Amino acid sequence: MGSSSDVKKVVLAYSGGLDTSVILRWLQQHYGCEVVTFTADLGQGEELEPARRKAEQFGVKEIFVEDLREEFVKDYVFPMFRANTLYEGQYLLGTSIARPLISKRQIEIAEAVGADAVAHGATGKGNDQVRFELSYYALKPDVKVIAPWREWDLNSRTKLLDFAEKNQIPVTKDKRGEAPFSVDANLLHSSSEGKILEDPAVAPDEIVFQRTISPEAAPDKATEITIDFKHGDPVALNGEELSPATLLTRLNALGRDNGIGRLDIVENRFVGMKSRGIYETPGGTILLHAHRSMETITLDREAGHLKDSIMPRYAELIYNGLWFSPERHMLQALIDSSQNSVTGRVRMKLYKGNVVCVGRESPNSLYDARVVTFEDDEGAYNQVDAQGFIRLNALRLRLGANIGRRGGST
DSSP states (O other), rough: OOTTTOEEEEEEEESHHHHHHHHHHHHHHTOOOOOEEEEEEEESOOOOHHOOOOOOOOOOOOOOEEEEHHHHHHHHHHHHHHTTOOOOTOOOTTTGGGHHHHHHHHHHHHHHHTTTTEEOOOOOOSHHHHHHHHHHHHHHHTOOOGGGTTTSSSSSHHHHHHHHHHHTOOHHHHHTOSSEEEEEEEOEEEEEEEEGGTTTSSSGGGGSSSOOOOOSSSSSSSSEEEEEETTTTTETTTEOOOOOHHHHHHHHHHHHHHTTTTTEEEEETSSSEEEEEEEHHHHHHHHHHHHHHHHHHHHHHHHHHHHHHHHHHHHHHTTTHHHHHHHHHHHHHHHHHHHTTTTEEEEEETTTTEEEEEEETTTTTOOOOOHHHOOOOOSSSSHHHHHHHHHHHHHHHHHHHHHTTTTTTE
């Protein structure tokens, strides 16, 4: 718990929704402090000016509403995609990768305005509280963090709504009527969790999906596109060079129209429980397949296998909120060094939820038709050499088999 004596000014990560609006008023009352609001546009698809107006109505004097879409994609999404990152083999980490950027900018604002604390609206049951706070402490070790959901007694939706009404905080009808699930969105994905989605045995209703049409409703004709890569990052779509955020926005539209990127998973949260989530990552799903396809002809075999072996650890670090950790920086350096040759063009076919690579080319291609051909390879590969290669690799197997025949014991 805190008091007015130790917090004078706090920077709140503010969405303008019910929860953070209640938090804003609660901070003003409970801590008696000045509140600075920070609202980040990460491509969530919502108008952010209402958040500014709401903050003004609460008497907030310093309001930050910032468009961070390009930084988000260039410095967070693209580095993550260089590793073909999937958490637990499926999740493209759309929520996880947004938190470090929000945290970084929040700390920068706190230092600029002379705030002595930061606050977030994440609950005490989820991953986001960990992600925000690990990032805060990595960037500003002595920062004071206020997590209202772990402090106040507004521990039910009813109490939250009562507080809102007593403090003249607008409550939209869907909130008063208990929204059937919660949604978090940014330029990379949307996630839906809770309420009607909590039973993993029950399929999600079509109303759950925010970013994609169903594969069944997608066109009966395939859409073919090309994506150009330079050093592991996409730089052009269908031959047109685009900024990172613009390119991902275009891919999202293509994915949406072709029913691509839906995911229904039960994941292991960092705090220890399992959680069912419905995720939509249309552009990211296309990008993942395209990047892997580009790597198939440009990455050395062992380099690629090493990347694949560290990817689960890298994904876990991002999921757990350790983007600013020394080990994530170390892995990123290794991943980035592998991307120097990942340049070229991939041709993809999109059809009813499917993403298929139908062509790839690169000036750095390691694919040599002279070597793999079944025709005369002009001496590029001596097939007789395979005999010694096989015998050497079989040596330990033969020795082990001989011991087994002699009835050797362990």
